[in-house]
Amino acid sequence: MLNRAWQPVNIVGVRRAITLLFQDHARVIFTDPEEGHKLMDAGEWIEYSQEHPAPERSIRTVRLALRVPSVLLLSVYDRIPRREVRFCRRNVYLRDGCCCQYCGRPFDEGELTLDHVVPRERGGKTNWENIVTACARCNAHKANRLPHQAGMVLRKVPARPKWRNFMSVMAEMEDASPWRPFLGMEAE
Ligand SMILES: [Zn+2]
Numbered sequence: 238m239l240n241r242a243w244q245p246v247n248i249v250g251v252r253r254a255i256t257l258l259f260q261d262h263a264r265v266i267f268t269d270p271e272e273g274h275k276l277m278d279a280g281e282w283i284e285y286s287q288e289h290p291a292p293e294r295s296i297r298t299v300r301l302a303l304r305v306p307s308v309l310l311l312s313v314y315d316r317i318p319r320r321e322v323r324f325c326r327r328n329v330y331l332r333d334g335c336c337c338q339y340c341g342r343p344f345d346e347g348e349l350t351l352d353h354v355v356p357r358e359r360g361g362k363t364n365w366e367n368i369v370t371a372c373a374r375c376n377a378h379k380a381n382r383l384p385h386q387a388g389m390v391l392r393k394v395p396a397r398p399k400w401r402n403f404m405s406v407m408a409e410m411e412d413a414s415p416w417r418p419f420l421g422m423e424a425e
Pocket residue numbers: 337338339340341342371372373374375376
């Protein structure tokens with residue numbers, strides 16, 4: 238999401254993005270290689286989705302396939318979301334660079350799991366400070382133990398990611414390329 242000054246202010250899920258678009262609180266910024274940035278409202282985005290189908294980048298409704306927008310411009314000031322990275326599986330993987338925090342190796346998302354550093358049975362919470370990315374093998378080896386009990390060492394202390402760092406991680410990702418033109422304009 239960009240605010241009205243075209244500065245990145247948040248990352249939201251697909252559902253929230255579509256809701257904002259259809260409530261007319263945001264428009265899609267579509268970057269055309271030749272014509273530059275174009276703004277599209279919900280109606281225009283539906284039309285564009287039908288003219289340029291991309292099944293792997295779409296969500297299906299009963300009547301149509303809607304392309305998932307990458308960058309949205311908020312049209313109202315009072316709807317600026319908080320600049321906080323949402324805690325969810327995908328964002329934990331992103332924070333950890335899709336690398337197992339025990340063996341340090343990179344994996345595809347499908348091969349990764351979330352590990353409670355302090356196991357739930359011992360009161361470990363499900364939050365940024367206690368959840369790390371782990372490969373299936375390390376996760377199984379650690380089981381319900383603390384890392385040192387399993388002879389394992391965390392690559393780094395898990396923490397809530399800072400917004401700025403997180404934006405750079407996003408920019409590194411291939412499918413985040415529509416974001417690149419806007420990252421230099423980020424607000425402090
Ligand atoms: Zn591992």
